[in-house]
Amino acid sequence: MVKATEKRIYFTRHAQAEHNVASDYSIPDAPLTQLGRQQSEELYKATKDNIQQSAELLVSSALKRPLSTMIIGYRDLRKRLEAEGKKVIVLPQLQECNDLPCDTGSPREVLEADPEFAGLDFSELTPDWTSKQGFYASTVPALQARARWIRRWLRARPEREIVVVAHGDCLRYVTDGFNSAAPWANAEVREYTFEKDEGDDERGEAWLKPVKEVAKEGAEEPTSSEAKHN
Template sequence: MAPNSRIVLVRHGQAEHNVTLDYNIPDAPLTPLGRKQAATLARTIPDLQAEAELIVSSPLRRTLQTALLGFGPALARLGGASRGLVCLPQAQECNDLPCDTGSDRATLEADPEFAGIDFGGLPDDWTSKRGFWAAEAGALASRAAWVRRWLRDRPEKTIVLVAHGDVLRQITADPGTLARAGAPSDHPWRNAEVRVFEFVPDTVHTDDCFLYQRENVAAAGGYGPTSTDIELEGLESEGGAS
């Protein structure tokens, strides 16, 4: 266990659904601009490239692409993606829309872009969006807490996690007042944004093990709305019209 770890949270670069707002794109990949945004991280955060001991990624295509492009120097130093990159399905995006649902293991293993990545830890039901993986408030909070505990229990001191806007809000749930404790953060994560967190000392040895932000590091892109943001905007529009 390394409860004093530095946790570097990263949102993926611009993805196709961020531009078209078409949430039916299966496992939406990065756009050409998103690839440039991700690659920018390899140059703009040299200290983290030198200090990261583990790169962790949601197994969706856009996060894997961001991890490979954005943390190429770190992965090269760690012995390549086969040794330095861990796929964490628990860090997948929240909603059950096609764009937020990952590809099955066989599809990922057949993609030459992801050659060398170990997908052996992906359970058969990781794309089911049911039970533990459900797009429901209770399940999402439980999954986010699971991710925090997993990060806390790793031995590495500097861990990078590449994930998605909505799930990052869950992972960075508010540790503050009783009324807000455990509620998702409302931070509007930008594409290819990097922020550094540490564990809250008072909760680090609990099941919640909340995080608090130490610093903003970089943001290579602008704000790309998540599927939840669009759903909320739609509900607000409907409410205003009625």
């Protein structure tokens, strides 16, 4: 079993999506723009000869914009892992924080019917994943609990190197523990590791610490939380 302090987690914010550019947070499950697809292609070029060669697991939020970013940007990694029998893990816990339409995912049957997402395993999507209630609520305590769940889940995985594609606010909660407003650019990749091994982590928070920036292909487009406070 690899030690948590030896793990490398490559957190990636999705590329530019329609709500980023239009500041229209009523767009349901906002998809990538054409520029976002180009940014995802640049993400591919920036990572194909390094982390896509070595990562052992690929994980994505189940919203359309991270899924598309992952499909375009990490296509070599996906192809290699699927050839090894390791499917992409589509994780509903990585969904964006707010309860706005742009941050609310689509039902499983809608995603399964989309040709772009053909071959992905949506079995983790339970009927309540779009509810924005309970575990998925947009309250600070619920978001902090969900971020802790994600950190613990990543720490418990047996893989040493894991690529995660998610959202700006979600990544702030996961890496900082709260909505820090720390800038995350579209199609930005940052490498993290864990501060402590599980046996040394008395509070079970599974805190992370940054290692380095890996790629940054887009601008620091605001998240829906930032828009709400402007």
